Amino acid sequence: MSASVLIAGPESIVRLLNDIAQSVTEAGFGTTVTHQPIVSLSPQLLAGVQALICVVSPVGRAELDALPNVRAVISPITGYDWIDLEVARAKDVLVANGEASENFESMAEATIMLMLTSLYDLHGAERQLRDLQPRPKGPMSARMVRGKTIGIIGYGNISRAIIRRLAGWDAQIVVTTRTPPETVDGLRFVELDQLLETSDVVIVMTSLAPETRGFLGAERLRRLKPGCVFINTARGGLVDEEELYRQVAAGRIAKAALDVFDEEPLGADSPLRQLPNTILTDHIVGHTREMYDAIPRIAAANVAAALGGAPPERTRNRDVIERWRAKWDAAPGEDGASRASGI
Incomplete structure (x- = not known):
């Protein structure tokens, strides 16, 4: 069975979330897209999640407690201020963004x-x-x-x-x-x-x-x-x-x-x-077609790296990498092999 990736974000960006899901699926991973708060999902689903891609959806202690097997939390865009870095650091979970x-x-x-x-x-x-x-x-x-x-x-x-x-x-x-x-x-x-x-x-x-x-x-x-x-x-x-x-x-x-x-x-x-005497735009002024096209590609690359045992290039809490490697190298996968040895 392929690794499970949860993709969370508001319904207003459903097209982007679906494009990310398609890119991640094409890279060989199972995906679930949700617009609901992460903690409202079933414990069975959350227990199987190994990577979380999220846009705006808050990720703090409650969310990471509900995701016992998550290795990486990934923002597919440059911003990631909705992810609690300190909690992720304490749990040896990598945080990466979609900087391109x-x-x-x-x-x-x-x-x-x-x-x-x-x-x-x-x-x-x-x-x-x-x-x-x-x-x-x-x-x-x-x-x-x-x-x-x-x-x-x-x-x-x-x-x-x-x-x-x-x-x-x-x-x-x-x-x-x-x-x-x-x-x-x-x-x-x-x-x-x-x-x-x-x-x-x-x-x-x-x-x-x-x-x-x-x-x-x-x-x-x-x-x-x-x-x-x-x-x-x-x-x-x-x-x-x-x-x-x-x-x-x-x-x-x-x-x-x-x-x-x-x-x-x-x-x-x-x-x-x-x-x-103002110009007001809705957090969209620099969102070009070229930028949009890069988001799913980089999100899939971040997932592939994290679930393949390598910290993503765009990891934002690099100080936990060694502990992260030790944790996931020691964790058995479904076939008894190292979780970080591949997919």
Whole structure:
């Protein structure tokens, strides 16, 4: 009998979950797709699960207690903040994600698009034509990238892809990160407050964790350079949305481009929806066809690695690998052979 893989996620992404299931099945594994909470499934089904692929569905102590034979919990996309890494670590379960070049390259392109659309007031120019307004005669609202200071919070793959694309645009790029490298040509690494106070464009591009939730609170948002463009394509929980609203409504932030929110989807009554100087998208702005096509392929590769006895390349808690190997090498499979010796 093939190894069992449980695939869990909301019904709103059923097509993606089914595409993942097809890819995993083609790789030789049995699959079950569910939109229900994991702990609500039958104990018999859960006892047979050796790999869990999940999108948004929370995975903490209760879920892992209910999955006694699971070796790996896999997010098929880049984000994995719904998986409790500490609990997985304590149980010697690997956590892997679906990071792919198509993902961070798409997000980099989309983030730059939001920056240009904001600086050049594309929507304002479009409204002027559609609403039959006269051509503006006063100072133009569009602004160039050239000569601006672009501040990026975080220095992961997406940030690096943005920086590569902006090379040659004659803009100064500053970055804040917890562990800056010693030197990188063309970059300056600065403290967060300095970045906020001096950047014409601020791009939030860091991960959400318990220690970073709300780290761009009211006090820090008030440090933003007046007239700046604020872009968040990372996670909504990083930012105090009430203070962000106040700053944008007052015009102190000239434009805000937001693809992510503290609660998603964004509520119909959110005051952010009423602001004319915002671009709001539903956590989808960088989701390209190429990125979508990579998700099932990488999910299947992560499953094949974990159930074949090798930690997936995209493992996020690598400190448990040796304990994980020892645990699963010693565990007998249905035929009495090593569980980690193959499928």
